[in-house]
Amino acid sequence: MDDDDQVKGQEETFHGGFRQSMAWLHTWAGLVLSLLLYFVFITGSFGYFNTEITHWMQPEMPHLQAELNVAEQSQAALDHLQRVAPDASRYLVRFPSERANGAIRVFANLKTPDAKGARNLNQLIDPDTGSPIEARSTGGGNALYRMHYALHYIPYQAAVYTVGVATLFMLLAIFTGIVTHKKILADFFTLRVGKGQRSWLDAHNMSSVLALPFMLMITYSGLVFYTFQYSPGVAVLSLGAEQETFRTLNRYLYPRIENPQATGDAAQMVPVAGPLETAQALWPDARLRFLQINHPGDAAATLSIGRWPEGIARRGEILYFDAVSGELHERMPAQPPSSVFASATMSLHEGHFADYYLRWLYFLSGLLGAAMIATGSLLWAKKRRNQYRGRPPRSIRFVERANLGTIVGLPLGCAAYFWANRLLPVGLDERAAWELHCLFVVWALSFMHAGARELRCAWREQVGLLAGLFMALPLLNALTTDVHLGVTLGQGDWVRAGFDLSALVFGVALLFVRRRLPAPEPRSQPIIAMDSLPSPKIGG
Amino acid sequence: MGRRDGANVATSYRWQVAARCLLALVGGVLWVSACGAVISLSLARLGWMSMPEGVHIMTLASFIGWCALGMWIFYAPSLRRVTGLLLGSGGALCILLVVLHTA
Numbered sequence: 075m076d077d078d079d080q081v082k083g084q085e086e087t088f089h090g091g092f093r094q095s096m097a098w099l100h101t102w103a104g105l106v107l108s109l110l111l112y113f114v115f116i117t118g119s120f121g122y123f124n125t126e127i128t129h130w131m132q133p134e135m136p137h138l139q140a141e142l143n144v145a146e147q148s149q150a151a152l153d154h155l156q157r158v159a160p161d162a163s164r165y166l167v168r169f170p171s172e173r174a175n176g177a178i179r180v181f182a183n184l185k186t187p188d189a190k191g192a193r194n195l196n197q198l199i200d201p202d203t204g205s206p207i208e209a210r211s212t213g214g215g216n217a218l219y220r221m222h223y224a225l226h227y228i229p230y231q232a233a234v235y236t237v238g239v240a241t242l243f244m245l246l247a248i249f250t251g252i253v254t255h256k257k258i259l260a261d262f263f264t265l266r267v268g269k270g271q272r273s274w275l276d277a278h279n280m281s282s283v284l285a286l287p288f289m290l291m292i293t294y295s296g297l298v299f300y301t302f303q304y305s306p307g308v309a310v311l312s313l314g315a316e317q318e319t320f321r322t323l324n325r326y327l328y329p330r331i332e333n334p335q336a337t338g339d340a341a342q343m344v345p346v347a348g349p350l351e352t353a354q355a356l357w358p359d360a361r362l363r364f365l366q367i368n369h370p371g372d373a374a375a376t377l378s379i380g381r382w383p384e385g386i387a388r389r390g391e392i393l394y395f396d397a398v399s400g401e402l403h404e405r406m407p408a409q410p411p412s413s414v415f416a417s418a419t420m421s422l423h424e425g426h427f428a429d430y431y432l433r434w435l436y437f438l439s440g441l442l443g444a445a446m447i448a449t450g451s452l453l454w455a456k457k458r459r460n461q462y463r464g465r466p467p468r469s470i471r472f473v474e475r476a477n478l479g480t481i482v483g484l485p486l487g488c489a490a491y492f493w494a495n496r497l498l499p500v501g502l503d504e505r506a507a508w509e510l511h512c513l514f515v516v517w518a519l520s521f522m523h524a525g526a527r528e529l530r531c532a533w534r535e536q537v538g539l540l541a542g543l544f545m546a547l548p549l550l551n552a553l554t555t556d557v558h559l560g561v562t563l564g565q566g567d568w569v570r571a572g573f574d575l576s577a578l579v580f581g582v583a584l585l586f587v588r589r590r591l592p593a594p595e596p597r598s599q600p601i602i603a604m605d606s607l608p609s610p611k612i613g614g
Numbered sequence: 615m616g617r618r619d620g621a622n623v624a625t626s627y628r629w630q631v632a633a634r635c636l637l638a639l640v641g642g643v644l645w646v647s648a649c650g651a652v653i654s655l656s657l658a659r660l661g662w663m664s665m666p667e668g669v670h671i672m673t674l675a676s677f678i679g680w681c682a683l684g685m686w687i688f689y690a691p692s693l694r695r696v697t698g699l700l701l702g703s704g705g706a707l708c709i710l711l712v713v714l715h716t717a
Contacts, residue, residue, distance in 0.1 A: 095689040246681045253685075297677050305676045307647020311711060312654050312669050326666040412670040 096250040104247035104450050107240040109480045112447045114237060116484055118222035118292075119440030120215060122425055122433050125173045127215030130573040131495045133555035134209040137567040138176030138201065144169065144354075145347045148365050150204035151180050152346060156370070159195045161185050163336070165367045170201075171382065172361070175569065177207055211505040212495055218488070223299070226510060238304040241296045248289055251282060271456045278449035281442045288439035289446070295423035298416050327416075329407040331394050334374045341373040344400035352402055353379045353393055363390055367397055376403070388421035448481045475524040475532075482536040483520030489543035490516035492577075496554045531594040538588050545581030548574040633693055638684040641700045646679040648707040655714040 120127060129135060151167040159165075159182035166181040182195040197206045225233035265276045282289070297304055302320060313319045346365060353362065360381040369375045375397035383390040392406040409417065421427060425436045455477055458470045465471075494512035498505055524532050551574060552558035562571040654668030663671075690696045 092689055096685065099685065099688045242677065242680070245677060246684055249681050250685060294677065298674065301670070301673050305643075305647070305673050305680075307643060308650035308654060308673045308676055309669050311647055311651035312665065323666050323669065326664075327670055410664070410667050410670075412667050412674065416670070416674060 093254055097254045100247055100250035100254050101454065103243045103250060104447070105454055107243050108447050108451045109476060110236070110240045111244055112444050112480055113484060114222045114240065115440055115444035115447060116488070117218045119437050119444065120488065121219030121222055122437045122440065124215030124219040125171070126569045126573060127218065128212070129175050129569045131212045131214045131492070132209040133557045135175055135177065135198070135207060136200070137565050144362055145350050147178060147201045148346050148350060151178050151199060152367070154199060154204050155180055155182050159184060163369060165370055167365045169362050169364065176201065210500045213506040213509050217506065217510060218491070226514070234300055234303065238297065238300055241293055242304070245293045245297070248293060252286070271453065271460060274449055274453040274456055278446060278453050281446040281449060285439045285442040285446070289443055291422055292443065295419040298419045299423070301416065327410060327413040329409065331404055331406070333368045333376055336369040336372045337374045339373040340371055341375065341398045343367070343370065343375055343397045346377065348400045349377055349379060349393070349395045356393065357381050357391070370397070373398060383421070383427070386418050386421045386427050388417040388424070451477050451481070474529055475521070478524040478529065478532055478536065479521035482533070482540060483517045483524070486520050486536060486540050486543070487513040487517035489540060489547070492547055493543065493550060496550050528594055530592055534588060534591050534594065537584055537591060541581045541584035541588055544577045544584060547577040630693060634687055634696070637696060637700060638687045641704070642680050642683045642687060645700055645704050645707070646676045646683060648704060648711060649679065650676050652707050652710045652714065655711070659714065
């Protein structure tokens with residue numbers, strides 16, 4: 075960019091009135107990490123249906139509708155664990171939530187690695203038969219959910235800090251966006267279609283205002299998850315920088331019962347029916363979440379029973395028993411008020427308490443957040459492009475293509491992830507990892523395609539492909555599994571049927587979007603002729 | 615505007631942006647941390663709440679505080695004034711911190 079252009083750029087500086095300064099800050103705080111934030115919003119939105127996506131991605135999983143008899147099924151699960159992992163330091167039985175398919179998940183921490191070198195056993199068992207269910211290896215919805223804060227291919231801590239910085243910038247962009255707005259209510263209802271840059275601004279304003287409370291909540295609560303990592307300063311200056319200080323602080327804020335050490339003396343454990351009866355007497359209407367035994371078979375064995383949290387509480391209550399005598403030892407200690415607030419904030423972020431209607435609202439609000447970021451990035455590029463009569467500078471063209479490669483490329487990658495789940499061989503080594511490789515390979519191809527083709531043409535092709543991939547997903551499912559719409563609708567398996575139907579609806583909606591995209595520009599002159607046009611004289 | 619004048623203004627503008635970014639990212643974080651630590655230590659000294667809880671509340675508030683400070687840093691017309699106020703008040707906060715720790 076030459077100096078004259080830079081001078082012109084100063085029309086949008088932070089020098090000026092309050093609104094002008096804040097508009098400048100809003101643009102840059104939002105833009106700098108916008109594509110990363112788009113990734114976070116898209117993958118995070120999928121996270122609201124992680125259990126349902128996993129259920130669809132494991133077609134071998136039966137559609138179980140058995141009523142849960144907790145006492146019988148817990149004992150059956152524990153018997154199974156004692157059979158397959160007799161030498162374990164911990165057993166955990168997780169009861170299904172209302173969203174899951176009815177299977178019970180069992181874990182065991184092995185004292186010595188098994189034949190494959192694994193230190194943990196993790197199985198799903200049929201609650202009726204007590205036998206393990208063999209399902210294909212997949213990342214499922216949890217892999218998408220995890221990526222929204224831990225990214226992929228980079229170390230966990232680096233990813234968490236990168237996402238944290240992006241989230242802080244987003245919070246700043248939201249605050250400055252609010253103070254920049256003069257007419258929040260009018261923006262709620264304004265969308266002028268087909269007016270170029272104005273339309274993008276309307277779309278950006280509308281998506282922002284429509285989901286503003288959600289954006290504020292989701293952004294701030296995202297920071298609360300890693301409070302002391304993102305903002306360690308107050309704790310360091312008040313209490314010191316030692317690791318132990320932070321551990322003590324966390325133990326104070328989120329108190330828990332410490333498990334006693336194993337004694338090494340063998341002891342017979344009580345049947346779990348007794349403690350379960352006590353739990354059900356104390357929580358008559360509660361749905362149990364888990365049953366855990368530490369040091370099974372040892373004289374110091376403890377048994378804890380947890381329930382699903384009520385309302386927006388994040389932690390459900392836990393009862394601690396002596397696993398040998400069956401006596402109730404302690405209930406979970408209370409949290410101090412600040413951590414109750416933090417837990418409620420995190421719970422609002424995760425939305426575990428939400429029923430299906432609210433879950434859909436979360437999902438759609440997440441997509442609106444992604445739309446807000448996408449329209450903001452497109453608006454920025456469009457505005458810069460309009461400043462040039464001929465071919466815009468390389469930086470603007472790069473941003474335009476990066477926008478396409480991310481805004482459409484990432485959903486294309488997600489669609490490829492679902493396709494890979496059905497097309498990769500079931501017995502493939504590291505199958506779950508390969509599903510994710512497919513996501514990133516297709517995303518990279520989308521970037522390459524965006525760089526190689528004329529921009530409008532590339533938009534139409536990629537959106538068309540995305541629509542096709544989503545629309546064909548139920549068909550692919552029907553061709554590769556026996557849990558297609560014809561079966562799932564008949565069985566009342568609404569989780570799998572819902573996934574197929576949603577894919578179909580998204581595909582049709584994207585087809586409609588594709589029809590609205592502008593036609594490719596006719597290439598009357600070769601590009602080299604456009605390059606030879608004199609540079610625009612701006613602000614001279 | 616001549617080409618040379620334009621270049622000078624552009625360079626000055628770039629330095630202004632860089633300096634304010636640095637002030638917001640480094641100065642802002644340090645200032646908000648010091649301010650939060652002073653408040654949490656004061657609350658603990660007054661016996662209004664325990665130290666860990668005060669630290670937690672001020673850390674939770676620090677994200678909002680940093681945004682507000684960042685907005686002010688980019689709004690204030692004079693960079694010199696912003697730097698002076700941040701350094702001055704930051705110094706005062708450091709002295710208060712030392713006093714609260716040693717008292």
